[in-house]
Amino acid sequence: MSGVGRPRVVVAGLGDSGLLSAIHLARHVDVVGITAKPGLVSGQELGLRVARPEDWAREYWVAFDRYRRLDPARVVHGRLTGLDLDRRTVHLETAGGRALEETYDALLISTGVTNGFWRRPHLQTAEQVGTDLMAAHARLAAAGAIAVLGGGAAAVSTALNVATRWPSARVDLYYPADRLLTRHHPRVWHHVRQRLEAAGVRLHPGHRAAVPEGFECDRITEGPVEWTTGQPSAAADAVVWALGRVRPNTGWLPSHLLDEDGFVRVRPTLQSPADPRVFAVGDVAASDPLRSSARNRADRLVAANIRDHLAGRPLREFHPPGKRWGSVLGPQHDGLQVFAPSGRPFRFPAWSVRRVLQPWIVRRGIYGGVRPPTEG
Numbered sequence: 001m002s003g004v005g006r007p008r009v010v011v012a013g014l015g016d017s018g019l020l021s022a023i024h025l026a027r028h029v030d031v032v033g034i035t036a037k038p039g040l041v042s043g044q045e046l047g048l049r050v051a052r053p054e055d056w057a058r059e060y061w062v063a064f065d066r067y068r069r070l071d072p073a074r075v076v077h078g079r080l081t082g083l084d085l086d087r088r089t090v091h092l093e094t095a096g097g098r099a100l101e102e103t104y105d106a107l108l109i110s111t112g113v114t115n116g117f118w119r120r121p122h123l124q125t126a127e128q129v130g131t132d133l134m135a136a137h138a139r140l141a142a143a144g145a146i147a148v149l150g151g152g153a154a155a156v157s158t159a160l161n162v163a164t165r166w167p168s169a170r171v172d173l174y175y176p177a178d179r180l181l182t183r184h185h186p187r188v189w190h191h192v193r194q195r196l197e198a199a200g201v202r203l204h205p206g207h208r209a210a211v212p213e214g215f216e217c218d219r220i221t222e223g224p225v226e227w228t229t230g231q232p233s234a235a236a237d238a239v240v241w242a243l244g245r246v247r248p249n250t251g252w253l254p255s256h257l258l259d260e261d262g263f264v265r266v267r268p269t270l271q272s273p274a275d276p277r278v279f280a281v282g283d284v285a286a287s288d289p290l291r292s293s294a295r296n297r298a299d300r301l302v303a304a305n306i307r308d309h310l311a312g313r314p315l316r317e318f319h320p321p322g323k324r325w326g327s328v329l330g331p332q333h334d335g336l337q338v339f340a341p342s343g344r345p346f347r348f349p350a351w352s353v354r355r356v357l358q359p360w361i362v363r364r365g366i367y368g369g370v371r372p373p374t375e376g
């Protein structure tokens with residue numbers, strides 16, 4: 001329930017960054033979270049998601065009513081359709097098909113990006129999320145030859161995880177440069193290549209896939225795959241398109257809030273230069289060249305800045321590291337390897353991932369408490 005006279009913050013999009021920001025804000029201001037999905041459906045760990053969907057869902061697909069610190073917020077299941085800056089109002093269509101408006105004192109835009117088959121901004125019920133999840137898994141489980149296209153973390157983690165999950169499948173990883181993970185420190189590539197080769201993934205540098213006309217890389221297809229780099233076409237039973245062709249989910253926003261690529265322009269404080277009541281965080285925010293405010297945990301900073309803005313206090317700035325960092329391969333049988341911006345790996349042993357990292361560091365420390373799932 002809303003407190004009387006407290007400022008109201010609309011959080012537009014409750015994915016990884018929006019959810020955390022809403023959690024930080026909910027004790028201090030009235031939060032209305034608007035979300036196309038019925039819970040957190042994280043964009044993280046694609047490889048684990050397709051290879052072991054039950055394990056992935058335990059940490060990365062979580063109903064909103066399980067987050068204790070989100071309890072004071074009002075969560076609206078709907079799709080944002082417009083923004084009226086003068087009236088401080090967002091427009092949305094609810095899951096039931098009704099048109100609604102919500103007014104705000106401050107707006108946080110965290111609608112993320114569309115990427116591949118696994119990050120799409122359409123309205124979904126819990127059943128539809130579950131069906132999609134299992135369909136991708138079943139498609140790959142039935143494939144004798146799997147081609148993964150792309151050179152970033154999503155492609156690498158998919159190739160490794162499907163190769164270890166289905167050792168009899170042939171797994172080919174095709175990427176355009178001479179190495180993978182070009183936005184990470186070169187040391188990361190060294191470590192990751194060893195893991196891929198040990199798992200039997202066949203590496204194909206210098207292959208740039210030709211994307212068929214009109215195809216948005218939004219589903220798993222069958223081969224053959226053609227190349228713009230001249231090689232003969234490649235056959236596969238299942239092709240995962242992980243080309244990193246991200247599109248910002250900003251079609252509902254006025255264009256003067258956006259940069260030339262359609263991302264939300266922000267100052268280092270994550271505040272819009274066009275409207276001081278508007279902030280952005282996560283993959284949708286043009287905060288730095290890597291748009292890294294999600295993985296660099298700027299949710300806390302943007303929540304503090306929104307409160308400071310509402311109270312007339314000065315704002316703090318986001319300072320991202322210049323290289324990508326974090327987990328690339330996701331949890332494996334020997335633990336979870338996390339790479340620092342310097343490329344140096346740090347490993348959480350397997351026992352500690354289930355017994356310390358997830359329950360204590362992630363669920364308690366990062367999210368402030370997550371209830372067990374209800375049966376049924």
Ligand SMILES: Cc1cc2nc3c(=O)[nH]c(=O)nc-3n(C[C@H](O)[C@H](O)[C@H](O)COP(=O)(O)OP(=O)(O)OC[C@H]3O[C@@H](n4cnc5c(N)ncnc54)[C@H](O)[C@@H]3O)c2cc1C
Nearest residue numbers: 013015016017036043079080111112121282283294326327
């Ligand atoms: C704790 C944490 C750890 C991380 N660790 C790593 C790591 O180790 N390695 C790494 O590479 N990255 C990591 N990341 C970053 C991660 O890969 C992505 O950058 C992150 O998932 C992006 O989050 P987001 O909130 O911007 O987008 P999303 O999680 O995609 O959220 C956007 C949400 O908005 C919704 N939406 C979109 N349009 C609309 C609309 N019109 N109406 C309503 N809802 C809409 C979408 O459906 C979605 O739910 C981490 C992020 C976090 C928060």
